[in-house]
Amino acid sequence: xxxxxxxxxxxxxxxxxxxxxxxxxxxxxxxxxxxxxxKIVSDxxxxxxxxxxxxxxxxxxxxxxxxxxxxxxxxxxxxxxTINIATVGTALGVLIAxxxxxxxxxxxxxxxxxxxxxxAVIVSSRSINxxxxxxxxxxxxxxxxxxGMIAIALRSIGFVGKLLYEAIEEIQVTPxxxxxxxxxxxxxxxxxxxxxxxxPAFAGITVYRWDINIRESTVLGLxxxxxxxxxxxxxxxxxxxxxxxxVFVLIFATVILSEWVSAKVxxxxx
Amino acid sequence: xxDNSLAGAQxxxxxxxxxxxxxxxxxxxxxxxxxxxxxxIYLVLVYFSVDINWARVAQGLDRxxxxxxxxxxxxxxxxxxxxxxxLRESLTMTFVATVLGIALxxxxxxxxxxxxxxxxxxxxxxxxxxxxxxxQEIIIAILFVAMFGFxxxxxxxxLAFATIGFMAKLLAEDIEDAQRDPMEAVRATGASWLQWINxxxxxxxxxxxxxxxxxxxxxxxxxSAIIGIxxxxxxxxxxxxxINRYDxxxxxxxxxxxxxxxxxxxxxxGYVRKWTA
Numbered sequence: 001x002x003x004x005x006x007x008x009x010x011x012x013x014x015x016x017x018x019x020x021x022x023x024x025x026x027x028x029x030x031x032x033x034x035x036x037x038x039k040i041v042s043d044x045x046x047x048x049x050x051x052x053x054x055x056x057x058x059x060x061x062x063x064x065x066x067x068x069x070x071x072x073x074x075x076x077x078x079x080x081x082t083i084n085i086a087t088v089g090t091a092l093g094v095l096i097a098x099x100x101x102x103x104x105x106x107x108x109x110x111x112x113x114x115x116x117x118x119x120a121v122i123v124s125s126r127s128i129n130x131x132x133x134x135x136x137x138x139x140x141x142x143x144x145x146x147x148g149m150i151a152i153a154l155r156s157i158g159f160v161g162k163l164l165y166e167a168i169e170e171i172q173v174t175p176x177x178x179x180x181x182x183x184x185x186x187x188x189x190x191x192x193x194x195x196x197x198x199x200p201a202f203a204g205i206t207v208y209r210w211d212i213n214i215r216e217s218t219v220l221g222l223x224x225x226x227x228x229x230x231x232x233x234x235x236x237x238x239x240x241x242x243x244x245x246x247v248f249v250l251i252f253a254t255v256i257l258s259e260w261v262s263a264k265v266x267x268x269x270x
Numbered sequence: 271x272x273d274n275s276l277a278g279a280q281x282x283x284x285x286x287x288x289x290x291x292x293x294x295x296x297x298x299x300x301x302x303x304x305x306x307x308x309x310x311i312y313l314v315l316v317y318f319s320v321d322i323n324w325a326r327v328a329q330g331l332d333r334x335x336x337x338x339x340x341x342x343x344x345x346x347x348x349x350x351x352x353x354x355x356x357l358r359e360s361l362t363m364t365f366v367a368t369v370l371g372i373a374l375x376x377x378x379x380x381x382x383x384x385x386x387x388x389x390x391x392x393x394x395x396x397x398x399x400x401x402x403x404x405x406q407e408i409i410i411a412i413l414f415v416a417m418f419g420f421x422x423x424x425x426x427x428x429l430a431f432a433t434i435g436f437m438a439k440l441l442a443e444d445i446e447d448a449q450r451d452p453m454e455a456v457r458a459t460g461a462s463w464l465q466w467i468n469x470x471x472x473x474x475x476x477x478x479x480x481x482x483x484x485x486x487x488x489x490x491x492x493x494s495a496i497i498g499i500x501x502x503x504x505x506x507x508x509x510x511x512x513i514n515r516y517d518x519x520x521x522x523x524x525x526x527x528x529x530x531x532x533x534x535x536x537x538x539x540g541y542v543r544k545w546t547a
Contacts, residue, residue, distance in 0.1 A: 014469070034369045037362035041422045044359060044503065049419030057417045084316050127532040128525060131408065131496045135513050136521070140334040142326035149320075192292065199295065219406045223499070236412060248405070255404045 064245035071246055075231055079250055081145055082227035085220065086213040086258075089152025094206050097157045101164035108168055108194060118161070125158030130216045134225040148225035152213050159209055167201040168194065203269040211262035218251045337518045344526050345519035349512065353524060356505035359422050360494040361531075363504055367426045367494075368487045371433025378434055379441030386445060386471065395438065402435025411497040422503030429490045429497070436489070440482050441475065448474040480546045484539035488532060495528050 002013040015023070102108045104118035133151035141147050171194060179193040221229020228247060235243035284290065296302040346353065381387045381395035407428055414424040414431075448471060456470035498506025505524060512520040 030369065034366060037365045040358065040362040041366055041426055045421045045423040046419055049421075050423070053417050060413070060416055080319065084319065087312075088316055088320075123533060123536075124529055127492060127529040129492055129496045131499070132509065132525070135499070135510060136337065139513060139516065140330040140337065142323060142330060144323070145320045146322050146327070196292070215404075215406055219408050222408065232409075248409075251409075252404050 060241060063241040064248075066242070067246040067249050068240075068242040069246065071243055072250065075228060075247065075250055078221075078228040078231050079254065082217050082221075082229070083214065083254070085145055085148040085152055085217040085225075085227050086210060089149045089217065090156055090206065090210045090213050092149065092153035093156025093209070094160055096153070097160035097164060098202075100157065100161045101168060102190065104161060104165040105168035107171070108190065118165075122158045122161040122165070125154055125156075126162060127158075128155070130155040130213075131219065131223060134220045135223045138224045143224035143226070145226040148217060148220040148227060151220060151225060152217055155216070156209050156213060159212075160205055163205045164198065164202060167198045167205075171197040200269050204266045207262045207265045207269075211258050214258040215255055218254070333516070337522070340518035340522040341526070343519055344523040345517075346523045346527075349508065349517075349520045349523075352508045353505070353520070353527065356498070356508035356524075357527060360491065360498075360504040360506075363422045363425045363429065364487060364491045364494050367429030368433060368483065368490050370426070371430040371486070371490075372437055372483055374430065375434045375437035375441060378438035379445065380467070380471075382438055382442035383445035385448075385450075386467075395442075399435045399439045399442075402431055403439065407432050407493045407497055408500060411500050411502040415501045420501040420503075425494060425497050425502035425504055428502055429493060432493065433486055433490065436486055437482060441479060444475045444478050445471060477543075477546050481539070481543045484535070484542060488535045488539065491531060491535065492528070 002016045003010040004013050004017075005011075013020070100118050100121060103110070103114050104122060106115070109115040109118070130151050133154045134147055137147035137151050141150070175197065176189060176193040179189050184192065217227055217229075219229045219232075221227045221231070222233045224230070228250065232244060232247045235241075235247060281290075294302060296305070378395045378398055381391045382399055384392055387395065410431055411424060411428040414427045418424045418427065452474065453466070453470040456466050461469065494504040494506070495509060496506050498504040498508070499510045501507070505528070509521060509524045512518075512524065
C-alpha cells in the first residue's frame, strides 16, 4: 500500500510516487500536443468569420423552424429508396463478408496466405467511409441507387467480416472435436459444429450493421448516390432551410425506428 | 404426449434410421415461410424501384478497372504537397476534436448514468446523446460550415460534437454496470461527491474509457477524411478533388495513406489497451 509520511503520520496515497508522476507526465504531454494541434487549426481558421457566428446560427435555426411539413409527401419515395439502399447494401455486404470471415478466422482459415488476404480486404473496407466509396462509385457506375447500394455493401464487408471472424475465433472447441471424431469432412465440420455456434452473433451483427447503414445511407445522396440525401442536397443548395429541417425530421424518425427494430431483433436472437 | 415431444420422438426415430437433420432456426413453420416469402416480395419490389442504367454501368467498368489498377501504381509525388497539408490538417483536427469531445463527454456521461444522476439531469443528458448520435457527421458539418465558415474549425466542432454522443453513451453504460460495493464503501467513509467519483467510479471505468478514447480517435480520423467534402477541412477535400479529376493514382495514394494510418492506430490502441487493462 503506497504510504507517504507527513510529519511522521502515514497518509494513504492511491499510487506509488513513480506511477503517479508517469501519469502526470502523460497528461502533460497530451495537453502539450493538444495545444500544438490547436495552434495549427487556429492558424488555418479565418477568425473573422466567427465574429457573427451566433447571428448566423440564430438566423439558420430561425429559418429552419417550423419545418415545411407540406413537402413530406414528396419525400416518402426518396425515403423508401434510402431504406432500400441500406437493406440491399447490407445484404450484399453480408453475402461477401460471410465466406471472408471464415477465411480470416485463425481456426477455420485454409491457408495463412488466404488469411492475410482476407484480413487486408477487411481492413481496407473498414478504413474507408461509405461516402468515399459512393463518390468513387458515382464516377464508375453513374449516379443513382446502384452506386449507393454498392458503397454501403463495400463498407459493410469490413465491419461484418471483422466482428464475425472474431466470433468464429471465440467458438468452443468441444463441439468441433466431437463432430470431427465422427469422421466428418471439412465442410461438414463447418456446417454442424461452427455454424450453429456463430449464428446468433451473425444475426445480431447483421441487424446492427443494417441499423448503422440506415444512418449512413441518408447522406449518400449528397454525392449523387440516391435516396433522401439528394433532396437534402437540393434543399441546401437552394438555401431552403425549412425543407432541410423537414428532411432532418424524417431522418430522425427513421433512425429512431431502425434503432428500435434492431434492438428488438437483437434482443430476440441473443 | 405433447406435440413437441411427439416431434422429438419422431426425430430420434428418424436419426436412428440414419436420417438426422438439424432443427430449423425458426421453429414455427408458418413464420419461417412467411419471412422467406416477405424477403422474396421485398426483393421483387426493390428490383422494380431501382432502375439500373446498364449501358452507363458498362461504360464505367473500364473506369472501375482503371481505379483498381491505380492501387498498384499510387502517385504520392505529383500532389504530394496537397496530400501532406490535408493530412496534417486531418491529424490535428482529429486530435483537438477528440480531446475536446472527451472532455465534454465526461460530464454528460456522468449525467446520463441512471445510478448516479437524478432524473432531470439524466433525461437532459440522454437528450444530448440522442441528438448527437442520430445525425451523420457530414450533416453536422454542413450546419457548422454554414455557421462558422469554411476551414478546420468547423471540422473540429463537428467531430467534437459527434464524439460527445458516442463517448457519453458508452461511458454512461459502463458506469451503470459498475460494481456497487466500492461505491457504497467510499460513500460510507463520508467522502464528498467529487471524491466519490474520483475514488469509487473512476478507477472502475478508466481502462474502458482509455480504450474507447483511442477507438474514437481512430473513428474521428476516418470521419475527418470525409467532412472535407463539404468544406470542413482535412484530407477529404484533396481526395474529393482527385476523384472528380479522375486522377485515380492520387486518390489511391490518399486512400492508402488513410488505410495505413488506421492500421497503425489499431496496432497502437491494441498495445495501449493491453498495457492499461
